[in-house]
Amino acid sequence: MQRQSSSKSLFWEEVVVGETVAFGRRPVSKEEIIEFASAFDPQPFHLDEEAARSSLIGRLCASGWHSCAIFMRMIVDGVLSSAAGLGSPGLDEVKWLKPVFPGDELTGRYTCTAKRVLRSRPEVGLCQILFEMLNQNGDVVMTWNAAQLIGLRTPESGR
């Protein structure tokens, strides 16, 4: 089952375990790949096409951390901006499955795999979320298995 995310407010109660929601569309330019890498990940294969030819991938590609940063922005714009998001304690897994190249156009989808309410804070829920980033060919280029804190609309509903 897949639906487009809507603009209405999303609380813990509305997160449906097993439902997949699509969001976002974001082109990636060579200039921003090089700009991000220059600031945060200046390895030759993220900076220079010529140097990238002798790398394992053989072409200039985005830093995995740039993919993460771009994806976070897509998630904020497409999901969290209309959700009661409260931050995250971390991720169980980040997989860079395929390179992100200049000119790629990225989309996202998420699936909540489990949810519960914090024992210590009955107004805060924790959702385990599989986030997937895809390119224009439908290849999954990155996955996250992330923990996301989200507010309850009605704290009593989590009991």
Add this chain to the structure above:
Amino acid sequence: MQRQSSSKSLFWEEVVVGETVAFGRRPVSKEEIIEFASAFDPQPFHLDEEAARSSLIGRLCASGWHSCAIFMRMIVDGVLSSAAGLGSPGLDEVKWLKPVFPGDELTGRYTCTAKRVLRSRPEVGLCQILFEMLNQNGDVVMTWNAAQLIGLRTPESGR
């Protein structure tokens, strides 16, 4: 056992399982926290001190992805710039244990927990690395359990 990273070239053969190596020192400003968040993670508690007061942490703090990007730069400057780094397929875990606040001064350390040579590519090694980021109080603020590809000095040595 702990040593400072040196400037000599680091290949797979030189990575010592169980040895902890310290690197880097990096102050974090409020301005860059807001700048990164504006681009990649515009949630209120990363953008605005006033809005952050009502968040779970209660103070403006850096996006976890900003911590990752800063840490990657520290790793490139302090470790990978003198190593035969070949990229990474991903991480088994990213933990944001404590917030990173404006004015914090961050340092890093890494410990290789396992290493092997790729069966398919005898010139490429894979190291499992625990990366830890600390603040000026010695608190571990973030950990990564990462896979790092690294070249062999002598491909035969991995057999």
